[in-house]
Amino acid sequence: MALTEDEIRKITLQAIQDLGENATAEKVKAVVSKAVGNTNTLVSHTSPSKSSGNVILTSFGMNHPGIVAGVTQALSEANVDINDLSQKIMGKFYTMIIVLDISNSSKDLTQLQNDLNTIADKLKIKIYLQHEDLFRHMHRV
Numbered sequence: 001m002a003l004t005e006d007e008i009r010k011i012t013l014q015a016i017q018d019l020g021e022n023a024t025a026e027k028v029k030a031v032v033s034k035a036v037g038n039t040n041t042l043v044s045h046t047s048p049s050k051s052s053g054n055v056i057l058t059s060f061g062m063n064h065p066g067i068v069a070g071v072t073q074a075l076s077e078a079n080v081d082i083n084d085l086s087q088k089i090m091g092k093f094y095t096m097i098i099v100l101d102i103s104n105s106s107k108d109l110t111q112l113q114n115d116l117n118t119i120a121d122k123l124k125i126k127i128y129l130q131h132e133d134l135f136r137h138m139h140r141v
Helices: 005-022 025-036 067-077 109-123 132-137
Strands: 054-062 081-090 093-101 125-131
Touching (some): 067 093, 125 132
């Protein structure tokens, strides 16, 4: 059974809510990984070849001004289209899930991840990219 982006978003937000003040990036990742049944799902990357279609961006860390601006500016510069965006702030903890269309970007998934790693380091957050195929095929029989 494949999970939709909405289902993954709900699982992530529920994990943050359940963890409350104890929510850390590692704990949220562990809870979501357990819920989807594959501990490698959240850190997997596709091959460096040119990808088309949707990519799921997951970002989390301590909340502070400029996170959305920094991430979306990098996406805009790479000509990446945002199809959906969800964010949640719980206390001092921040998470954001974005569904992206990278089909018009001159950058492949690996190049985009490298750009976002630079932004993540500057903003002191974590950013993970996964191609939608990971979610579509992870429970395929």
